[in-house]
Amino acid sequence: MTKQHANWSPYDNNGGTCVAIAGSDYCVIAADTRMSTGYSILSRDYSKIHNCKADKAVLSSSGFQADVKALQKVLKSRHLVYQHQHNKQMSCPAMAQLLSNTLYFKRFFPYYAFNVLGGLDEEGKGCVFTYDAVGSYEKVGYSAQGSGSTLIMPFLDNQLKSPSPLLLPAQDAITPLSEPEAVDLVKTVFASATERDIYTGDKLEIMILKADGIRTEVMELRKTLSECWQHTLSIVLIRISTLGSLCYLELCLKFSCVVNRFSFSYL
Amino acid sequence: MFLLPVSFSINADYFFLQFTIPIDNGDSVKNAEADSQRTLYPYVTGTSIVAIKYKDGVLMASDMGGSYGSTLRYKNIERMKAIGKHSLLGASGEISDFQEILRYLDELVLNDNMWDDGNSLGPKEVHNYLTRVMYNRRNKFNPLWNTLVLGGVKNGESYLGMVSMIGVSFEDNHVATGFGNHLARPILRDEWHADLSFEDGVKLLEKCMRVLLYRDRSAINKLQIAKITEEGVTVSQPYSLKTFWEFKAFNNPTAGAEGSW
Numbered sequence: 305m306t307k308q309h310a311n312w313s314p315y316d317n318n319g320g321t322c323v324a325i326a327g328s329d330y331c332v333i334a335a336d337t338r339m340s341t342g343y344s345i346l347s348r349d350y351s352k353i354h355n356c357k358a359d360k361a362v363l364s365s366s367g368f369q370a371d372v373k374a375l376q377k378v379l380k381s382r383h384l385v386y387q388h389q390h391n392k393q394m395s396c397p398a399m400a401q402l403l404s405n406t407l408y409f410k411r412f413f414p415y416y417a418f419n420v421l422g423g424l425d426e427e428g429k430g431c432v433f434t435y436d437a438v439g440s441y442e443k444v445g446y447s448a449q450g451s452g453s454t455l456i457m458p459f460l461d462n463q464l465k466s467p468s469p470l471l472l473p474a475q476d477a478i479t480p481l482s483e484p485e486a487v488d489l490v491k492t493v494f495a496s497a498t499e500r501d502i503y504t505g506d507k508l509e510i511m512i513l514k515a516d517g518i519r520t521e522v523m524e525l526r527k528t529l530s531e532c533w534q535h536t537l538s539i540v541l542i543r544i545s546t547l548g549s550l551c552y553l554e555l556c557l558k559f560s561c562v563v564n565r566f567s568f569s570y571l
Numbered sequence: 572m573f574l575l576p577v578s579f580s581i582n583a584d585y586f587f588l589q590f591t592i593p594i595d596n597g598d599s600v601k602n603a604e605a606d607s608q609r610t611l612y613p614y615v616t617g618t619s620i621v622a623i624k625y626k627d628g629v630l631m632a633s634d635m636g637g638s639y640g641s642t643l644r645y646k647n648i649e650r651m652k653a654i655g656k657h658s659l660l661g662a663s664g665e666i667s668d669f670q671e672i673l674r675y676l677d678e679l680v681l682n683d684n685m686w687d688d689g690n691s692l693g694p695k696e697v698h699n700y701l702t703r704v705m706y707n708r709r710n711k712f713n714p715l716w717n718t719l720v721l722g723g724v725k726n727g728e729s730y731l732g733m734v735s736m737i738g739v740s741f742e743d744n745h746v747a748t749g750f751g752n753h754l755a756r757p758i759l760r761d762e763w764h765a766d767l768s769f770e771d772g773v774k775l776l777e778k779c780m781r782v783l784l785y786r787d788r789s790a791i792n793k794l795q796i797a798k799i800t801e802e803g804v805t806v807s808q809p810y811s812l813k814t815f816w817e818f819k820a821f822n823n824p825t826a827g828a829e830g831s832w
Contacts, residue, residue: 340736
């Protein structure tokens with residue numbers, strides 16, 4: 305009798321993308337709000353950004369949402385304890401180290417969470433820390449994690465022209481862009497990622513951290529592919545109807561309505 | 572390779588034997604896994620639950636079937652239950668695990684009542700509790716094989732959320748489990764709007780349940796609709812939906828291609 309294999313997996317990928325960009329006196333953290341499983345959408349309005357009740361650090365995670373929620377709870381409670389013991393809030397680099405340790409603690413049954421931690425460091429400059437699922441992390445000037453990261457990261461590399469991490473002396477990777485320019489870049493980047501990544505879309509949540517506080521912006525993203533195709537389709541249909549009969553046109557319009565209803569359908 | 576009985580325990584009507592499979596190096600860890608008591612697959616399952624927020628609270632619909640694989644074994648299972656004063660829980664998946672969850676929640680509500688402090692558990696709290704329970708069971712590789720829908724109203728605010736068997740949870744204006752996620756959710760995305768009246772809400776749910784009845788193999792035509800408002804929970808009597816089968820093609824299926832048998 306062979307050993308039984310489980311027919312369920314403790315992990316699931318709920319998709320989504322997170323991005324953060326560090327500036328000279330600000331940090332932008334953004335994530336989409338789509339939560340999926342397989343080819344279905346579970347929610348169009350699920351936030352991946354968690355502020356750990358810290359002024360200077362904001363965590364954004366994509367991956368398996370049950371693990372993400374548990375991870376965020378752990379960090380929130382550890383931060384609370386820190387505040388009670390040290391009578392001050394955790395700094396961003398301290399939170400970064402804590403997150404790394406928390407992730408590595410479950411090295412042999414990992415949190416399936418792909419994290420980007422953004423905030424302001426001790427000098428008030430923006431800082432972004434990027435992680436893998438088991439806690440290896442690095443301070444960078446910008447980062448993207450999640451299902452759309454492969455689409456976004458090369459574009460950010462091109463636009464933000466970060467110095468090589470191999471240079472000595474170490475150069476700061478903080479972007480010289482102004483805050484409105486960085487927010488604009490983030491919006492552009494997500495709009496593009498939504499076009500090609502089925503797990504990214506619906507809404508974009510942007511948090512901008514500055515010394516005086518945190519500001520939140522929400523932007524609508526494409527919900528379905530047929531929002532753009534419907535226009536093209538209607539033009540094609542008018543051409544067809546001059547050749548064929550009217551009922552064929554009706555059939556095509558009905559099809560485009562059905563297509564609009566289902567989340568990941570495409571023509 | 573042969574099986575060795577390791578321990579016996581006699582329990583009322585039946586023998587209960589535990590076997591270990593001898594493994595080469597006699598590693599005790601591997602032995603423990605071989606006679607695992609963990610859930611491997613579900614046995615008696617319930618199909619979809621569909622739920623929506625409406626003007627006065629939350630409406631939830633489920634059928635009353637319990638399938639044993641492909642057999643429709645039970646036709647009178649109530650898969651929606653009231654929890655405390657403010658919540659309504661619906662479950663799809665393994666029925667015995669649902670009953671276990673009801674036992675956990677019974678204890679939770681009892682302890683809440685024993686405080687006797689005028690506070691009571693709201694739907695948000697129950698949803699959070701269930702998420703933690705499901706997640707922790709998944710961590711121990713012994714999941715409760717259910718997808719749960721938790722709806723409720725407290726202090727005028729409606730709440731509707733869902734938890735899966737591995738602990739993924741979220742809240743939304745409308746949720747559906749299992750096949751409902753594929754068949755009912757698109758209808759709800761199109762036709763749900765805020766402040767539905769009770770009649771419109773029921774009509775919308777019935778529309779979803781009818782589609783599920785036509786297309787889900789494990790659905791039966793005996794459903795209940797539960798309503799939860801600030802006043803409390805009411806679960807309707809079971810009833811059935813009208814279905815239409817008089818399509819011409821069904822009457823004479825071989826009309827286009829007559830065969831000799």
